[in-house]
Amino acid sequence: MHAPARPIVVRSPEEWSRARRGPDFAGRTVGFVPTMGALHEGHVALLERARRENDRVVLSVFVNPTQFNDPKDFERYPQTWDSDLAAARDAGVDLVFAPHAGAMYPDAYRFRVTEDVFSRVMEGAHRPGHFDGVLTVVLKLLLLVDADRAYFGEKDRQQLALVRDMAAAFFLRTEIVPCPTVRAEDGLALSSRNRLLSPTGRRKAAEFARILREGPDANGTRSALELAGFDVDYVEHHEDRRFGAVRLENIRLIDNVPIQHSL
Known part of the structure; x- marks a missing residue:
């Protein structure tokens, strides 16, 4: 019997939950890389580290509407599904979770996560509501994926700190793993x-x-x-x-x- 083609793509939390409980994940460690797609070498570095440190690797691709305070910014955010899937395949990803907004927000964003200290400076001060959206979707993803480790780049260091502290505050079992910023040859952080x-x-x-x-x-x-x-x-x-x-x-x-x- 042939092994399933990699990566498997699932579109709903229910479909993912069935896959997570299946024999392909039973007794195996899981590494998770959450993204909004438009993958670049920085994302690939996260996936490759997850591949080295875990039995299974899960990638999420979801352009999260609740973290955009500017609708035009949301509309022009690059979406490159075909190349993302190819990058996931090359990096050894086992499963891609690519839900639509309705699946992630069945409550129409009625319930959300708010942090009242570090989220109020820098990005939070200039992008009202941004971190409420980030923390809410990351909490949902961490609960759904139930990974052993989740990998975040240090380019978004404020986000990384907030996610790490949220995971501790809510007693999540997933270890938040910081990864160095990947830069182009001229020094620009990849984004x-x-x-x-x-x-x-x-x-x-x-x-x-x-x-x-x-x-x-x-x-x-x-x-x-x-x-x-x-x-x-x-x-x-x-x-x-x-x-x-x-x-x-x-x-x-x-x-x-x-x-x-x-x-």
Whole structure:
């Protein structure tokens, strides 16, 4: 009897639950990578680590509408299903969970998760409601997938911290595994949004990472970014890291780097 083709694609929580209880997952460790699709090498690095550390790998592809405070941003978010599926296959993913919004929000988002401290700064301050949407969908996915480990990139370090603390607060069994930011050769943090930039914008975007890394302090870094032509949402220091968010060609880019201390 031939083994099923990989990856298997399921579209509903009910279908996933049946698969999760099936013999293919029985007694095996599960690694989970939640995404909104438009996969790039950063996502692939997460999947490859999950493959190394677990018996089974689950990828979710769901463009979560509740975390977009700007409807236009949601509408233009890249969706590349065919290439995503090919990347999942190459990375050794066993199952892709790709639900529609109605399946994930049968309550029409009546119930949601809210955090009242770290979610109120940086991304939370500039994108009202963003982290309510993120934490709500991640909680749903972690409960559904019931993985041993879930992998999150450090480019979204604020999100990572909130997800880690939420998992602890709700006694979830899944270990939240942080993974280093994957960067292009010119230093730009890989992001699905990068593909929305023009060739000129993409070249300019590399200056964001460089200035964020080399700036003298938060205010000086902000000024340098503005002089370089970026619209700056914020530059802030938290826990020995410098966080920044900018807009270029109306595309929003975020990053964080270690603070460079003078000797």
